[in-house]
Amino acid sequence: MADSTTDQAHLISRRRLLGTAGAAGAAGLVAGSAAGAFGDQAVRDRQAPLTGVGSASVAFHGTHQAGIVQPAQAHGHLAAFDLAPGADRKAAAALLRRWSATAAELMAGQAPKGDDTGIALDAGPASLTVTFGFGHGFFDRTGLADKRPTALDPLPAFTGDALDAKRSDGDLWVQIGADDALVAFHALRVLQKQAAGAARVRWQMNGFNRAPGATERPKTARNLMGQMDGTNNPKPTDANFDERVFVPDGHKGADAWMAGGSYAVVRRIRMLLDSWDNLALERQEKVIGRRKSDGAPLSGGTETTPVDLDKVGPDGALAIAGDAHVRVAAPASNQGAAMLRRAFSYHDGFLDDGAPDAGLLFIAWQADPLKGFVPVQRKLDRGDGLSRFLRHESSGLFAVPGGCAEGEYVGQRLLEG
Amino acid sequence: MADSTTDQAHLISRRRLLGTAGAAGAAGLVAGSAAGAFGDQAVRDRQAPLTGVGSASVAFHGTHQAGIVQPAQAHGHLAAFDLAPGADRKAAAALLRRWSATAAELMAGQAPKGDDTGIALDAGPASLTVTFGFGHGFFDRTGLADKRPTALDPLPAFTGDALDAKRSDGDLWVQIGADDALVAFHALRVLQKQAAGAARVRWQMNGFNRAPGATERPKTARNLMGQMDGTNNPKPTDANFDERVFVPDGHKGADAWMAGGSYAVVRRIRMLLDSWDNLALERQEKVIGRRKSDGAPLSGGTETTPVDLDKVGPDGALAIAGDAHVRVAAPASNQGAAMLRRAFSYHDGFLDDGAPDAGLLFIAWQADPLKGFVPVQRKLDRGDGLSRFLRHESSGLFAVPGGCAEGEYVGQRLLEG
Numbered sequence: 045m046a047d048s049t050t051d052q053a054h055l056i057s058r059r060r061l062l063g064t065a066g067a068a069g070a071a072g073l074v075a076g077s078a079a080g081a082f083g084d085q086a087v088r089d090r091q092a093p094l095t096g097v098g099s100a101s102v103a104f105h106g107t108h109q110a111g112i113v114q115p116a117q118a119h120g121h122l123a124a125f126d127l128a129p130g131a132d133r134k135a136a137a138a139l140l141r142r143w144s145a146t147a148a149e150l151m152a153g154q155a156p157k158g159d160d161t162g163i164a165l166d167a168g169p170a171s172l173t174v175t176f177g178f179g180h181g182f183f184d185r186t187g188l189a190d191k192r193p194t195a196l197d198p199l200p201a202f203t204g205d206a207l208d209a210k211r212s213d214g215d216l217w218v219q220i221g222a223d224d225a226l227v228a229f230h231a232l233r234v235l236q237k238q239a240a241g242a243a244r245v246r247w248q249m250n251g252f253n254r255a256p257g258a259t260e261r262p263k264t265a266r267n268l269m270g271q272m273d274g275t276n277n278p279k280p281t282d283a284n285f286d287e288r289v290f291v292p293d294g295h296k297g298a299d300a301w302m303a304g305g306s307y308a309v310v311r312r313i314r315m316l317l318d319s320w321d322n323l324a325l326e327r328q329e330k331v332i333g334r335r336k337s338d339g340a341p342l343s344g345g346t347e348t349t350p351v352d353l354d355k356v357g358p359d360g361a362l363a364i365a366g367d368a369h370v371r372v373a374a375p376a377s378n379q380g381a382a383m384l385r386r387a388f389s390y391h392d393g394f395l396d397d398g399a400p401d402a403g404l405l406f407i408a409w410q411a412d413p414l415k416g417f418v419p420v421q422r423k424l425d426r427g428d429g430l431s432r433f434l435r436h437e438s439s440g441l442f443a444v445p446g447g448c449a450e451g452e453y454v455g456q457r458l459l460e461g
Numbered sequence: 462m463a464d465s466t467t468d469q470a471h472l473i474s475r476r477r478l479l480g481t482a483g484a485a486g487a488a489g490l491v492a493g494s495a496a497g498a499f500g501d502q503a504v505r506d507r508q509a510p511l512t513g514v515g516s517a518s519v520a521f522h523g524t525h526q527a528g529i530v531q532p533a534q535a536h537g538h539l540a541a542f543d544l545a546p547g548a549d550r551k552a553a554a555a556l557l558r559r560w561s562a563t564a565a566e567l568m569a570g571q572a573p574k575g576d577d578t579g580i581a582l583d584a585g586p587a588s589l590t591v592t593f594g595f596g597h598g599f600f601d602r603t604g605l606a607d608k609r610p611t612a613l614d615p616l617p618a619f620t621g622d623a624l625d626a627k628r629s630d631g632d633l634w635v636q637i638g639a640d641d642a643l644v645a646f647h648a649l650r651v652l653q654k655q656a657a658g659a660a661r662v663r664w665q666m667n668g669f670n671r672a673p674g675a676t677e678r679p680k681t682a683r684n685l686m687g688q689m690d691g692t693n694n695p696k697p698t699d700a701n702f703d704e705r706v707f708v709p710d711g712h713k714g715a716d717a718w719m720a721g722g723s724y725a726v727v728r729r730i731r732m733l734l735d736s737w738d739n740l741a742l743e744r745q746e747k748v749i750g751r752r753k754s755d756g757a758p759l760s761g762g763t764e765t766t767p768v769d770l771d772k773v774g775p776d777g778a779l780a781i782a783g784d785a786h787v788r789v790a791a792p793a794s795n796q797g798a799a800m801l802r803r804a805f806s807y808h809d810g811f812l813d814d815g816a817p818d819a820g821l822l823f824i825a826w827q828a829d830p831l832k833g834f835v836p837v838q839r840k841l842d843r844g845d846g847l848s849r850f851l852r853h854e855s856s857g858l859f860a861v862p863g864g865c866a867e868g869e870y871v872g873q874r875l876l877e878g
Contacts, residue, residue: 097674118642118672161738162687162753167675224675225535226683229808233817237738248810255535255672257514258584258641266643270579321578321654336579391646392809393665400650 097223097256098168104148106447107304108290109454111173112386112409113280116265117221119228120251120388122310122405123236124179124214124440125243133186137459139242140176143218143235144453147174150231164230170223174231176454177217177308177442185215191458193299195307195412196443202425204436211312211438214246219308219407221388223256247438249312251388251405264339264347268389268402269320269433271332272339275347276370278382289384291411291446301457304446306409309383309417312390312438315403320433331429333368341370353377367429378423383408383416403434413441514640514673515585521565523864524721525707526871528590529803529826530697533682534638536645537668537805539727539822540653541596541631541857542660550603554876556659557593560635560652561870564591567648581647587640591648593871594634594725594859602632608875610716612724612829613860619842621853628729628855631663636725636824638805640673664855666729668805668822681756681764685806685819686737686850688749689756692764693787695799706801708828708863718874721863723826726800726834729807729855732820737850748846750785758787770794784846795840800825800833820851830858 102110127136146156153169183192218235222228236245253265267273278285295303320328325336333351334341343352343363351370355363364371375382386409391402410416424431445455519527544553563573570586600609635652639645653662670682684690695702712720737745742753750768751758760769760780768787772780781788792799803826808819827833841848862872 097672098676119669159738159742160687161734163683163685165683165687165754166677166680167671168677170672170675224672225669226671226685226806227675229685229806229819233734233738244815245811250808250810252536252642254584254643255514255587255641257674258587258644259515260583260585263583266580266582268580268643268646270577270582317578317650321576321650325576337582389643389646391667393667394662398661400653402646 098170099153100171100223101153101169102151102171102173104144104151104174104447105450108306109175109444109447110151111175111219111221112289112306112384112444114171114173114221116253116386116388117171117173117228118223118253118255119221119225120253120405121218121220121228121232121248122251122388122407123218123220123232123248124246125216125218125239126246127182127185127215127243128241131185131242133188133459135242136182136186137453137456139216139239140455140459141453142238143174143176144448146234146238147176147231147454148450150174150227150234156234161230161233163233164224164227167224167227170227172222172227172231173220174235175219175308175444177219177444178455178458179214179217179440179442181213182215186459188458191298191301191461193302193443195299195414196441199309199413199418199439199441200422202421202436204425204431204434205439206435206437208438211247211249213440216243217308217310217440217442217444249390249405250392251390253388265387267387267404268315268317268391269328270336271328272334272336272347273387273404274385275334275339276351276374278384285384288382288411288416289409299443301455301461302443302445303457306411306444307413307416308440308442308444309406309408309410309413310438310440310442311404311406311436313404313406314401314435314437316433316435317400317402330365331367331369331433333364333370342368365429367427369424369428369430372423372428373420378419381415381419383410383420385409409444515587516570517588517640518570518586519568519588519590521561521568521591521864522867525723526592526861526864527568528592528636528638529706529723529801529861531588531590531638533670533803533805534588534590534645535640535670535672536638536642537670537822538635538637538645538649538665539668539805539824540635540637540649540665541663542633542635542656543663544599544602544632544660545658548602548659550605550876552659553599553603554870554873556633556656557872557876558870559655560591560593561865563651563655564593564648565867567591567644567651573651578647578650580650581641581644584641584644587644589639589644589648590637591652592636592725592861594636594861595872595875596631596634596857596859598630599632603876605875608715608718608878610719610724610860612716612831613858616726616830616835616856616858617839619838619853621842621848621851622856623852623854625855628664628666630857633660634725634727634857634859634861666807666822667809668807670805682804684804684821685732685734685808686745687753688745689751689753689764690804690821691802692751692756693768693791695801702801705799705828705833706826716860718872718878719860719862723828723861724830724833725857725859725861726823726825726827726830727855727857727859728821728823728853730821730823731818731852731854733850733852734817734819747782748784748786748850750781750787759785782846784844786841786845786847789840789845790837795836798832798836800827800837802826826861 151172180196183189220231264272291302291305339347341351343355357363388405395401408417568589597613600606637648681689708719708722756764758768760772774780805822807822812818825834
């Protein structure tokens, strides 16, 4: 492998840099899937390509928690927990300490200390991230109401909401993502078991995204409407990215413990896919304001061309309709309000009427929900042509503190501050 | 790429052989996942490795249907349909013709003819397979009762069954597998829409397996108990593999149309994971008869060492306990009965009591259920120490005809014979 390609060398040197375990996943490509022409014997040993999928890892410790700026993985679990009756601040602190230590182990590809289910044995960390947040109720139950950020005040009601309280809110929130389903499930299972006695699951949802390597080049994700989703997302290279997404470092006041943290708005948004799919392609594109095939705005150019909201077509009409999703959601329509969306699709089978129970586990990250999700959703709620194809079925708002250093745990500045 | 590695050349030449589209997914490795040490800026552009994951394809046309001998993919959808009232043999034939043509397109990575949802745009076929089967009720509803194989007679009741009729059986069965979640969902959605008017979904389940590349080398799959599962599976290289799995070519009688086909037993098996995880590792291993870490039988050796059912330990006791799963399931305990298991794990959140609604979508393939699933399950039902940690919640038995040639459709020999 001395003559490995530049990209392999890059991968390997990065792995070395990260100090992840030596099991080199990038050592070579083994043949892909199996098939045979008619009459042939099917080729019977599909070997997995030994890529970085399993060996890739994300550091748990850092300024910010992991699972925010990293691209969303192929598998996601969202879970909300309520503190058990009688669980106090001390019990909550012990739980967060346990959870943090375990998340650090799992994200490094190590088995958790103590009994392990073994579900993730053999596999690498597969880009696992575990992210912890606090809901509104957490602060009352732990005697910390004076440290509850005003940013956690309940979201306003939107006319398009059809929220299920049982699948909304929660004292604690855990976001798990990994590029392997068993690695993700393993993490969920371990963390749930560690919560025993201190907290129990309130709701739990599973989501997915495109698998690494499923497209020829990395592409903007598509949602279950077939639409590219996320083209206009703030990019970490944007000058004001940190300002929009993270609570600033020198943050003062009762919620100073949120420095380096972010607020997550979590919405289960069911898509009315039967109605959507019955729209002709041209109508769908008008509702969105972009071409379906390549994501280019209807005002012209390619996917990454800025949307021209004023462009008028040869027929004298706006190229981007007045109620087009990209117009109503555009920062230009919302005093620059922007959030980092990092979603998973979901599909939980079919509803009783035969419609797919499927859509988006929408997760939006911002330094302040009143400058991110809330103004944009208010606009969308009133004027978005897409909203008649969506049902917001559950909602949560969580304070996700900054990351921690080794030996510390997530939320320590709140719980011991 | 003239100096591409042997493995890449292998992959490329195979792709050429298969005649799949030219979008070369194997062109290079791009860096894996992102992370940063404490205080570092997280690396922000995780690029998917351009492996064979997306570009790998399986041929639709062939002696046998695809989705039987190929290793199970990372994502699976199982769906049963019931024929609509009034749908006759002609309507069923038209549906199977439509479905077959679409499955061939999708498996080759092409968009289906007509309106498309676009969900799988950008992605390669990702080893997509689509497999069609007929349930007991299909034959009455289409006036073909005289062609119903006796092998489709209802399975006997087992004492451990707790079957939900609404999630069992069905006139038609579709098995979809792919290594990308959106590719799999897309196929399900397209096929379901094409059924409109002729059949409607009776039940639908989602499953998963390890992602390609998540382990350093291809490994036997683990189930959600953490156990390696499938070590003793018949191998396509076994002398009697075809005989066990496929109905023979020269098959005579009313069900001659099943030549080249196979019978699928489909069971949703919930695992009582809380009880299981409470067992100490040593107890778990005794229940299974294998070591959890590496799958080696308790009678010694490595994972692939044949199980020695007669081995006695230094304490005078059998190394493999009398009720150990590997003993009761072993072909030696069942007059050589064997089936090809090709399962997906499932996880549908939590039940009301907080237990995970998770387990195995067990799919067993055999030439004759009375020589495969039935005798083995009878044995397991009575004497398997593992059975007290399992609940069979649904069951289906489907006749999966042989594959078809280009221009034909699956089931044509039945429907036009």
